[in-house]
Structures are given as C-alpha cells and as structure tokens.
Amino acid sequence: MEEAMLIAFDSTQQALRAEMLLEYADIEIDLFPTPKEITAGCALSIQFPPDALNEVQDIIRREQVEIRGIFALNDNQIYVNIED
DSSP: OTTOEEEEOSOHHHHHHHHHHHHHTTOOOEEEEOOTTSOOSOSEEEEEOGGGHHHHHHHHHHTTOOOSEEEEEOTTSOEEEEEO
C-alpha cells in the first residue's frame, strides 16, 4: 500500500476492533507493525489509503474506537500525527 496512512492504538483489543469495523466497511487496510518513531501501547497499527481518511475518521468516531492517533508520512518520510 503506497503512500498509506496509519492508525496507532494503545491496545491490541482496539486495533482488532478497528480492523473488523474497517473491513466490514470495505476499506482496504493492512495490519502493520507500529513504526518505532510512533509511541504507542500496541505493536499493531492499521494502514489505509489516504483517500479513505474521511470514512476512517467517521467510523472511528461513530464506533468510539480508542486510538493513539492517525499518522501520515511527511516530506522527510517521518510519521506525523494528524489527529489524536
């Protein structure tokens, strides 16, 4: 998944719950190891395409999934938090 964004979590339970919800919504996702530059309580993150950002945000809010944040790569290829 090129140019993917990712969601980081504080718990594996929330990561697996988000995976189920996003898959149910037919959003293309991949489970991904949380990059070491992102401080999170869970080793799993979910990658998704940038064009799905609004739908992902809606699902996360509506279903009250607890996340560490949503991250995107900046021009220096460093993940920056765009929402927490």
